[in-house]
Amino acid sequence: MSMLRVSEIFGPTIQGEGALIGQATVFVRLGGCDYRCSWCDSLHSVDSEYRHTWAPMETEEVWAKVAELSGGRPLTVTISGGNPAIQDCGPLIERGRALGYGFALETQGSVARDWFSRLAPLVLSPKPPSSGETPDWDRFDDCLAAAGQAEAILKIVVFDETDYAWARDVAARYPQLPVYLQPGNHTPPPADAEDAVIDMDGITDRMDWLVNRTLADGWFAARVLPQLHVLIWGNKRGV
Numbered sequence: 001m002s003m004l005r006v007s008e009i010f011g012p013t014i015q016g017e018g019a020l021i022g023q024a025t026v027f028v029r030l031g032g033c034d035y036r037c038s039w040c041d042s043l044h045s046v047d048s049e050y051r052h053t054w055a056p057m058e059t060e061e062v063w064a065k066v067a068e069l070s071g072g073r074p075l076t077v078t079i080s081g082g083n084p085a086i087q088d089c090g091p092l093i094e095r096g097r098a099l100g101y102g103f104a105l106e107t108q109g110s111v112a113r114d115w116f117s118r119l120a121p122l123v124l125s126p127k128p129p130s131s132g133e134t135p136d137w138d139r140f141d142d143c144l145a146a147a148g149q150a151e152a153i154l155k156i157v158v159f160d161e162t163d164y165a166w167a168r169d170v171a172a173r174y175p176q177l178p179v180y181l182q183p184g185n186h187t188p189p190p191a192d193a194e195d196a197v198i199d200m201d202g203i204t205d206r207m208d209w210l211v212n213r214t215l216a217d218g219w220f221a222a223r224v225l226p227q228l229h230v231l232i233w234g235n236k237r238g239v
Contacts, residue, residue, distance in 0.1 A: 002059040002091040007031040007045035007082065009065045010238040015078060016229030018123055018155045018180050020104055025078045026069050028062060028092070033082035034110055037131035039159070041185050044237070045082040059091045066096065074100035076120075083107055085143075090115035106155070108133075109140035116143060121151035124177070126170060128156060128163035130184065137173075144174070153177055158210055159184035168219065179222045181214065183207040185230055203230065 011026035031054030033046040044050045066077055077096055079089055085107040093103045093115055105116075106123035116122050124143060126135040144152060154177045156167040163184070171179045183206035207226050214222050 002088055003056055004028075004059065004062055004087050004089070004092070005031040005054045006057045006062060007050070007054050008238065009062065009069070011069050012075065014228065015076070015104075017182055017225060017227045018106070019121055019151075019153050019178070020076060020078075021225055021228055023076060025076045025104070026066050027078050027080060028066065028084075030079065030081045030084045030087050030089075032086055034086055035083065035108055035127060035131070035133050037127055037133055039131065039157075039184060039186050042080070042082065045080075059095060062092055063095045066101075067099075070101075074102075076102040076104055079103060079105040081107075083110065085111040085113055085116075089113070090118075093118050107143065108135065109143040110136060112139065112142035112146040114146060116146040116152075117148040117150045119147070119150055121153050122147045123153055123155050125155045125157070128158065128166045130159040130163050131157075144177075153180060155180045155182065157182055157184045159206065161213075164210070164213055167222075168217075171219075171222065181210060181222050181224045182227055183210050185227055203227075 007029045009028050012024050013027065015021055015023045015025045029045050031045050031051065040046055044053065084105055089105065096103060097118060102120050104121055104123060105119050106125055108127055109124045126140060127133040154171065154174060156170060158164050158167055158181050167181060183203055185203055211224050214224055
């Protein structure tokens with residue numbers, strides 16, 4: 001029987017970023033990740049210190065909660081993490097698709113799964129230099145191949161000029177993929193922050209810089225979007 005380590009299930013809310021921004025969704029956030037990004041905004045689903053808060057749930061239990069939250073009305077279910085691809089989400093996806101639900105999933109592209117082909121979309125979010133991680137492009141290509149004919153997009157977090165130049169190189173490597181850029185969100189706050197309050201001014205400044213940077217560069221194909229949920233609720237969980 002399929003089991004998942006679940007950090008949280010919540011919604012319906014709106015998708016706050018990427019191709020489905022503003023769309024109603026229920027989130028299934030799974031615990032565990034094979035990366036440790038320096039600015040991770042979901043540490044509660046990544047770090048082992050939070051493992052005791054992750055609930056082992058059978059697929060049917062997860063599905064029952066999704067159905068309860070959605071009132072049985074089909075919508076898009078967003079599977080996130082951590083890196084949800086390290087767990088077997090296939091049975092959950094098949095359970096929901098049979099009832100008319102759609103599924104989107106975001107991963108850094110380090111673990112390929114055959115059920116990527118049943119996602120709409122598969123969000124591939126390779127981590128830029130500021131994360132401290134280095135993508136394995138062979139594994140990333142395996143993820144893209146696993147998606148087959150399913151919709152796949154690139155979503156890249158940008159903090160600075162180095163990240164921006166890197167994002168341009170990645171987009172050139174995968175010209176067939178739509179590109180979504182978003183300004184970085186430090187969580188926890190930078191070491192020089194006075195307290196743990198989210199640095200909203202920093203985020204909006206980075207958004208302003210990123211918009212102007214792409215326009216001045218003539219990168220008109222890139223779609224620059226904020227994390228809408230952060231602008232509305234900050235880093236509050238469960239929204």
